[in-house]
Amino acid sequence: MKSYSNLNATLAIAKASLVSILRSPSAVVFTLAFPLIFIVVFANVGGGGLKVDVGVAKTSDTSNAIYQVLKKVSVVNFVTKSSTAEMQKNLEKGTLDAIIEIKKNNHLPPFTINVKYTKASQDKGNILRSLLNSILYKANTAASQAPPPVAELHEATVSGREYKYIDFILPGQLGFSLLSTGVFGTAFVFLSLRQTLVIKRFFATPVKRYSIVLGEMLARIVFALMGAICIILIGHFAFGFTLIHGWVTVVNMLVLAIAGLIVFMGFGFTVSGIAKNESTVPPLSNLITLPQFLLSGTFFSTSAFPKWMQPISNALPLTHLNNAMRKVAFEGAGLGDVTHQLLILGIWGIIIYAIAIKTFNWEA
Amino acid sequence: MVKTPIITVKNLVKQYDDFTAVKDISFEVFEGEIFGLLGPNGAGKTTTLEIIETLRNKTSGEVIVDGFNVDTDAGSIKKRIGVQLQAAGYYPNLNLAELITLFSGLYGIKVSPMAMLEKVNLTDKAKAKYKDLSGGQKQRFSIATTLINNPRVVFLDEPTTGLDPQARRNLWELIKEIQKAGTTVVITTHYMDEAEVLCDRVAFVDGGHIIGIDTPDHFIDTLVASGFERKKEVKQANLEDVFINLTGKEWREG
Numbered sequence: 001m002k003s004y005s006n007l008n009a010t011l012a013i014a015k016a017s018l019v020s021i022l023r024s025p026s027a028v029v030f031t032l033a034f035p036l037i038f039i040v041v042f043a044n045v046g047g048g049g050l051k052v053d054v055g056v057a058k059t060s061d062t063s064n065a066i067y068q069v070l071k072k073v074s075v076v077n078f079v080t081k082s083s084t085a086e087m088q089k090n091l092e093k094g095t096l097d098a099i100i101e102i103k104k105n106n107h108l109p110p111f112t113i114n115v116k117y118t119k120a121s122q123d124k125g126n127i128l129r130s131l132l133n134s135i136l137y138k139a140n141t142a143a144s145q146a147p148p149p150v151a152e153l154h155e156a157t158v159s160g161r162e163y164k165y166i167d168f169i170l171p172g173q174l175g176f177s178l179l180s181t182g183v184f185g186t187a188f189v190f191l192s193l194r195q196t197l198v199i200k201r202f203f204a205t206p207v208k209r210y211s212i213v214l215g216e217m218l219a220r221i222v223f224a225l226m227g228a229i230c231i232i233l234i235g236h237f238a239f240g241f242t243l244i245h246g247w248v249t250v251v252n253m254l255v256l257a258i259a260g261l262i263v264f265m266g267f268g269f270t271v272s273g274i275a276k277n278e279s280t281v282p283p284l285s286n287l288i289t290l291p292q293f294l295l296s297g298t299f300f301s302t303s304a305f306p307k308w309m310q311p312i313s314n315a316l317p318l319t320h321l322n323n324a325m326r327k328v329a330f331e332g333a334g335l336g337d338v339t340h341q342l343l344i345l346g347i348w349g350i351i352i353y354a355i356a357i358k359t360f361n362w363e364a
Numbered sequence: 365m366v367k368t369p370i371i372t373v374k375n376l377v378k379q380y381d382d383f384t385a386v387k388d389i390s391f392e393v394f395e396g397e398i399f400g401l402l403g404p405n406g407a408g409k410t411t412t413l414e415i416i417e418t419l420r421n422k423t424s425g426e427v428i429v430d431g432f433n434v435d436t437d438a439g440s441i442k443k444r445i446g447v448q449l450q451a452a453g454y455y456p457n458l459n460l461a462e463l464i465t466l467f468s469g470l471y472g473i474k475v476s477p478m479a480m481l482e483k484v485n486l487t488d489k490a491k492a493k494y495k496d497l498s499g500g501q502k503q504r505f506s507i508a509t510t511l512i513n514n515p516r517v518v519f520l521d522e523p524t525t526g527l528d529p530q531a532r533r534n535l536w537e538l539i540k541e542i543q544k545a546g547t548t549v550v551i552t553t554h555y556m557d558e559a560e561v562l563c564d565r566v567a568f569v570d571g572g573h574i575i576g577i578d579t580p581d582h583f584i585d586t587l588v589a590s591g592f593e594r595k596k597e598v599k600q601a602n603l604e605d606v607f608i609n610l611t612g613k614e615w616r617e618g
Contacts, residue, residue, distance in 0.1 A: 004443070004472045005472055008469055008472055009469055009470050009472060011469065012465070012466050012468075012469020012470060013466070013469070013470070015466075015469075016455050016458055016462065016463075016466040017455075019457070019458060020455060020456055020457040020458055021457075023457040024456070192456065193455075196452070196454075196456075197449055197451065197452040197453055198452070198453050198454060198455055200419060200449060200452060201447070201449055201452045201453075201454070201509075202470060203418075203419055204417055204418070204419060204442060204445070204447035205442060205467065205470040205471050205513075206442045206443050206470070206471065206472065
């Protein structure tokens with residue numbers, strides 16, 4: 001008789017599990033569709049940059065040079081269509097940042113500019129104010145042929161990488177996708193295999209317990225990597241997600257993804273052990289995923305949170321996976337530069353697998 | 365014919381926290397026979413079966429399967445037996461052919477899924493999911509998974525419960541074919557007509573004890589000899605014969 005191969009048994013389970021995952025709509029939705037929807041939504045919300053909406057009064061002259069100069073300034077967005085009453089209302093609400101009226105005079109000075117700001121949008125009002133000052137200063141000095149100014153301004157902008165919102169949101173979504181695949185997927189599959197006696201039937205074959213666990217983990221890793229590659233590539237080609245060192249960065253991100261997923265699957269094993277039936281899986285899993293979804297810098301930087309909340313954020317594994325992902329993707333860090341994050345993930349891994357081994361349950 | 369035991373159970377006891385499911389059971393199953401474990405629900409049939417199948421630990425006693433002890437050689441036993449569990453499910457989202465491939469991986473044996481499905485007449489369902497099969501088809505598929513490793517003994521736990529008369533007869537044919545191919549079969553059932561048709565020997569189990577082991581014929585002869593008579597004159601046919609006669613013997617799907 002040919003000697004029994006535990007490896008082949010493990011691979012047989014991995015293959016079966018992968019096929020099963022790919023055919024289950026919920027896994028595909030959680031791993032791919034959700035993160036992509038969030039990416040699409042936030043990439044469009046955050047990508048607009050700064051705009052100052054300026055209403056142009058009906059009585060304003062628009063053929064003059066000052067108007068044309070302002071129109072060319074990319075920050076200024078002229079609103080001309082609304083009625084006077086509407087503009088006034090919008091200005092009060094702050095949906096308009098200012099109303100401008102440029103009047104041509106038959107006497108000197110040739111133009112009068114009336115600007116109405118609003119308390120509802122003081123920041124943007126100030127931007128417009130300094131813009132106007134600078135434009136009018138140039139125009140006035142050129143016209144009056146005044147003596148050379150006391151100081152001359154030379155401006156330069158250091159060329160750097162533009163940090164787009166996609167560079168922030170994508171690693172966060174990727175991390176959350178890994179978290180939900182790891183926790184929900186693993187918890188559900190082991191609970192259902194146990195309850196439908198699939199595992200019991202497996203035990204009547206020569207397969208080892210570790211083959212079942214490893215096979216399931218392997219399938220989930222392969223599936224999550226396929227998902228991660230999709231998210232990264234769609235992010236890169238459709239939304240301009242920054243990959244500093246190209247493929248090397250992708251590979252580094254995938255290594256991080258595996259590390260994170262292994263830790264998250266530990267939570268899944270624990271949930272499957274504690275849960276008594278299918279209906280207790282979602283609340284238990286949400287208890288693990290939701291706080292991390294909100295507190296781990298998935299949507300907003302953790303530095304924006306109040307001080308007392310920061311230690312909580314900094315204790316969560318997803319925070320460190322997200323930070324490591326961002327460092328690797330945007331700053332071009334290697335895996336050696338994120339050892340701190342990997343260490344904390346490792347500590348989480350040891351703790352959660354110790355709990356998982358205690359709570360894991362093979363029999364219904 | 366020399367009868368060599370392939371399964372030997374001696375003084376088997378299974379104690380749970382609050383009750384004793386199996387109380388000192390001993391019996392032998394001979395190579396090549398169909399052996400029936402009969403008894404009411406909760407008699408200890410399934411527990412006994414699962415201990416022999418290495419799925420459950422015993423409290424005390426000795427169990428030998430094909431020369432291997434369950435205590436020391438569970439792995440060797442698993443390679444030599446085929447197990448059909450009462451109400452077991454199969455891996456979700458896979459079709460029958462893929463499930464056979466999975467099991468062949470678990471047994472470490474290369475088989476053609478179609479050849480296995482052919483044995484139980486399910487080749488046309490190769491692409492179907494287990495959950496979409498009829499009751500009879502489910503049981504036949506379960507039996508197919510027990511035959512993958514070409515086992516010495518096959519264990520069937522209530523394979524015909526809930527099936528209609530046609531599906532039941534169809535399964536009897538299949539079980540007889542398995543025996544003809546040289547495999548020993550151990551089966552549990554609630555249906556005495558089934559045991560009478562199928563089993564070479566039966567053991568009656570009640571309350572964790574075996575209360576009799578013999579061939580069905582000998583049991584019946586002994587009972588008749590003791591002066592037992594049925595209350596009603598036995599007719600040449602029963603209602604099930606009428607049912608089969610009216611609806612036809614052919615196996616129905618769905």
